[in-house]
Every structure is written in C-alpha cells, then in structure tokens.
Amino acid sequence: MAKPRNIIVINTDTLRADHLGCYGHPFIETPNIDRFAERSIQFNNAYMESGPTVQMRRVWFTGQSLLPYPIDLPPKGIFPPLLGWKPLRNEDVAIAETFQENGYTTGLVVDVWHFFKPNMNLHRGFDYWFLEGGHETHSYATGPVRDVDTRQHLSEAMWTEEYAKRTKLYLMNTNDYREEEYFCARTFRKTAQMAIDFAASGKPFFIWADTFVPHEPWDGRKTYWWNRYKDRFKVKSKIKEPIFFYGADMSKCTREDNDLFHAIYCGMVTELDYWVGYLLNMLEMTGLFENTTIIFTSDHGTEFMEHGQFQKHPELLHREVTQLPLLVHHPDFEDKHVEVDGLVSALDYAPTLLNLAGIRKKHKAPLQGFDFMDLARGDKKANREFIQCGYCHFGGIRTLTHNMIFPVATAEDAKTLDEILPNMALDVQHALKGPDPSVGVRLYDTVKDRGEQKNIYGKCPQVEKQLKAYGRSVWPNAPKLQD
Structure with a gap:
C-alpha cells in the first residue's frame, strides 16, 4: 500500500x-x-x-x-x-x-x-x-x-x-x-x-x-x-x-x-x-x-x-x-x-x-x-450537468453554457423573515413581486456573454425549462421555478 x-x-x-x-x-x-x-x-x-x-x-x-x-x-x-x-x-x-x-x-x-x-x-x-x-x-x-x-x-x-x-x-x-x-x-x-x-x-x-x-x-x-x-x-x-x-x-x-x-x-x-x-x-x-x-x-x-x-x-x-x-x-x-x-x-x-x-x-x-x-x-463520468449556488434568499443554476439566477424564498418565508430579519423580508417581498430585472429570473448565455451582461430570459424556452428543472431539484418550492 x-x-x-x-x-x-x-x-x-x-x-x-x-x-x-x-x-x-x-x-x-x-x-x-x-x-x-x-x-x-x-x-x-x-x-x-x-x-x-x-x-x-x-x-x-x-x-x-x-x-x-x-x-x-x-x-x-x-x-x-x-x-x-x-x-x-x-x-x-x-x-x-x-x-x-x-x-x-x-x-x-x-x-x-x-x-x-x-x-x-x-x-x-x-x-x-x-x-x-x-x-x-x-x-x-x-x-x-x-x-x-x-x-x-x-x-x-x-x-x-x-x-x-x-x-x-x-x-x-x-x-x-x-x-x-x-x-x-x-x-x-x-x-x-x-x-x-x-x-x-x-x-x-x-x-x-x-x-x-x-x-x-x-x-x-x-x-x-x-x-x-x-x-x-x-x-x-x-x-x-x-x-x-x-x-x-x-x-x-x-x-x-x-x-x-x-x-x-x-x-x-x-x-x-x-x-x-x-x-x-x-x-x-x-x-x-x-x-x-x-x-x-x-x-x-x-x-x-x-x-x-x-x-x-x-x-x-x-x-x-x-x-x-x-x-x-x-x-x-x-x-x-x-x-x-x-x-x-x-x-x-x-x-x-x-x-x-x-x-x-x-x-x-x-x-x-x-x-x-x-x-x-x-x-x-465525473462531469457535472449543473452547479447549484445559494446565497441567502437567492439561488443560481449554472451549466457550462448558461447561468440562471432567481429568488428562492416563498411568500410564507417572507412572513417568517418579517419576524426575525425584517430587512431581508423586504428584499424577499420585492423579489417575489417582479418583474424587476434586478431581482426576477435572469438567464445568461455564458459562452457568448462571459460577462453575463445581457439577460436573455424569455428567449430560450428549452434552456429555461431544463435549468428550472435543475433548480426545483434543489429548491422545490421556489415560486419563480414553477412555470
């Protein structure tokens, strides 16, 4: 040995x-x-x-x-x-x-x-x-x-x-x-x-x-x-x-x-x-x-x-x-x-x-x-299909070609947060209302747009469907991933 x-x-x-x-x-x-x-x-x-x-x-x-x-x-x-x-x-x-x-x-x-x-x-x-x-x-x-x-x-x-x-x-x-x-x-x-x-x-x-x-x-x-x-x-x-x-x-x-x-x-x-x-x-x-x-x-x-x-x-x-x-x-x-x-x-x-x-x-x-x-x-066999990433009330799904960012907290989460972290609760409520591009779902083609500057959400239905499915495997209740 x-x-x-x-x-x-x-x-x-x-x-x-x-x-x-x-x-x-x-x-x-x-x-x-x-x-x-x-x-x-x-x-x-x-x-x-x-x-x-x-x-x-x-x-x-x-x-x-x-x-x-x-x-x-x-x-x-x-x-x-x-x-x-x-x-x-x-x-x-x-x-x-x-x-x-x-x-x-x-x-x-x-x-x-x-x-x-x-x-x-x-x-x-x-x-x-x-x-x-x-x-x-x-x-x-x-x-x-x-x-x-x-x-x-x-x-x-x-x-x-x-x-x-x-x-x-x-x-x-x-x-x-x-x-x-x-x-x-x-x-x-x-x-x-x-x-x-x-x-x-x-x-x-x-x-x-x-x-x-x-x-x-x-x-x-x-x-x-x-x-x-x-x-x-x-x-x-x-x-x-x-x-x-x-x-x-x-x-x-x-x-x-x-x-x-x-x-x-x-x-x-x-x-x-x-x-x-x-x-x-x-x-x-x-x-x-x-x-x-x-x-x-x-x-x-x-x-x-x-x-x-x-x-x-x-x-x-x-x-x-x-x-x-x-x-x-x-x-x-x-x-x-x-x-x-x-x-x-x-x-x-x-x-x-x-x-x-x-x-x-x-x-x-x-x-x-x-x-x-x-x-x-x-x-x-070691190749991952996607990466999950979470930071407070936001989540992300990244593949080798795309990055999707979205709020993951629910309206019920916002009520709970209102009692313990009121400032974060306001952020969550704002994110859930959408469609503000700064807090709603965002999608980037990381091959053509490495700097992730152009939000293409709504233009790539098949990619969006796949990444949302990946996202639901981590955050099953995230409201922005349900459609």
Whole structure:
C-alpha cells in the first residue's frame, strides 16, 4: 500500500479567480500563484455552493449541501444573522475527524475570526489550531476605543456612524502592524512552521490554512496598491489613507470610490501572493513540496460594479462572486500544467480530499459531491450537468453554457423573515413581486456573454425549462421555478 501523502489546503477569502494572472488578468501581479499554477492542475469552472464565509466552510468540512436554507436565525450571540451562518452541528462529521481517526496529524491555522466565535465548532477534528487574531471587528486589542477621526478614511457621502464604529475597532487591531505582522503573513508563516514540525513526526499530516485576505476592510494605508494600481485605475480620490469597511452607505458609492477601492483590493491580492509564495518556498526548501498535495482556492469573489453594485450581494450570483480559483499540485502529475474545464462544486472538495488520503470509505457520513481529480484524469463520468449556488434568499443554476439566477424564498418565508430579519423580508417581498430585472429570473448565455451582461430570459424556452428543472431539484418550492 502506498504511503499516505501530506495534504495542505491554502484557502483565501473574497479572492476573485479572474484577478489572478493564471486565470487571465492582464496586469495584477501574482507571480508566485502563477508559478504554482504552471506546476499544477488548474480547474477553470469551480464555483461556490453556499455563501458566504461560514456557509462555505460548513460545506467544505462536511461535504453536505446547506440548500435550501432553513428560514431561521443562527444561535443567539452569533453574528451576522445570515441564513445558513451556523455552527457545525453535533450530527455533522467533519473531514478533519476522519483524517484524525486514520493516522493523520491535523492542523488548522486561520486569521478568519469567525472560526472561533463561541460554539462555532469549525475547529472540530483538528489536533492543533491557531487563530491569528485581529481581523475585521474581532475584539482583539484591549482598552478603550481610540477617538479617531474616521472621516479621513472614506468619502463624506459614504461615511456613517456604523462605519466609524467598525473602523475604529479595526484600527485598534492594526495600527501598530508592520507588513510581516499582517494577517496573511502571520497565517502562512505559522503554516510553514506547522508543516515542518508535523513532518518531523514521520506521520502524514492534513493542514487547512485559511486567511481572510483580501476580504474587507480594503485598507489603503498599505503600500502595495499605490505604485502598481493607482494609475491603472485612474484613481482620482484625494483621500490620504482610504479604508473601505462594512457600515458605509453603499448607495452613495460613486465610480470614483469604486475605482479607488478596486485598486486597493488589487494591492491586497498582490500582497497575498507574496505570502503564498513565502509558504510555497518554505515547502520547497524543506523538501515537503514534492510529497505533499497542495490545493489553493477561495470561498467566493466580489463585485466592482460589473453589474451595477459594489461588493457581493445575494442577487449577484455572477461569475465575479461565485467562481473559485482552484489549483492542485499533485505529485503524480509530475509538475505538469493541466487545465480542466469541467464543472466543480464546493461540494466536491470533501470527497476529493478524503480520496487523496485513501480514506473516503472510512468517512462515517454520506458525501454529496464527486472527486474532482477524476476530471483531471479524464473520467467523463465525473462531469457535472449543473452547479447549484445559494446565497441567502437567492439561488443560481449554472451549466457550462448558461447561468440562471432567481429568488428562492416563498411568500410564507417572507412572513417568517418579517419576524426575525425584517430587512431581508423586504428584499424577499420585492423579489417575489417582479418583474424587476434586478431581482426576477435572469438567464445568461455564458459562452457568448462571459460577462453575463445581457439577460436573455424569455428567449430560450428549452434552456429555461431544463435549468428550472435543475433548480426545483434543489429548491422545490421556489415560486419563480414553477412555470
């Protein structure tokens, strides 16, 4: 029997696949990830299943779909109150538990503080876990909140008291950071050391390294963006130390604001690339690269007004938000670059990881996905007909040729939401009324219209019939799928 191989998953948050050179971006600098891609299998059609952050980790760690979401709230004390944003349940079997029970040393290194909110249980099955704290509004720094004028970080029109509150907490956590203390730097340095320490034991290991970068806040105090991307995006803003964070008034976001924060986001992607390169170089220098399967991916992307809005939103289940970069370095492929165009769902990660270790049959719960490595081996049976994708009260069905987006909540759901999440209830009621093209059923030909700009719903009856049938298999009660 072959010796089990080590496995490392390098996960990022809010990284758009199309913002990497290996996925075709013409000028964003990602040399380390691009070099890794040259030695890896590149999957060109991998997509999220349930969004956003915590929902995707639940899918990855259990191999179970969360759709359709129950219309209820997370347990008391867990924020934010989004559908599906919940802890691992007692009955869930995490893949880390299966690795742990079958001779693997398991490690988790994250700067995503949502992992370690009380009762989230996302560290279950890991022998060792570390939180590199301080991102977002993690209550990390102690002492009174500093009296900082946050108006210097955002346009006056977008500034709000809620933005000020969140940004002050973030500044407390990060004001004294040097570059090597930034989140992805600490996470990947710790991951490298963990891999070296685990290898010394002689046992195979499974490490999940998870950074929140390049998730918001998009921090313009850092220097990566200024020389590289300021002119590329023709940034005109006069804000000296721009920071975009939740709580800002998105309705007041102008094209000038969008271009500024898009440039900063690109700088954060380049910074992320530097520290991914650090980790990969350490694995090379220690001889671990050649006998370790390394997977690089992300949970979702974001929007920069490609479809009229800034940031990700439930109704924007377009490629910019849903496509995942997925690169796999597998020793059996001898550093060859292979591109795979078949559909991959986030549901497919768990069975693939367990198969890589040869322990899938020992997993004590059903898995709903497929082994995506079968696509790389040319197995036509591994081709999916469609991908399902859900985010709060919207759903999407994607094939290799089309993408359909639609509201999935019912009128009864809206009544329930009115009691627990009144703002979302208003969105659902608006979506159900239609035929507003921004919230009704939308259909795109993704071959002729890769940017998904032209809604062709109502013009392709056979395609619509097929995609609605796929949709009803996931959301049987979605009113927009019944005709």
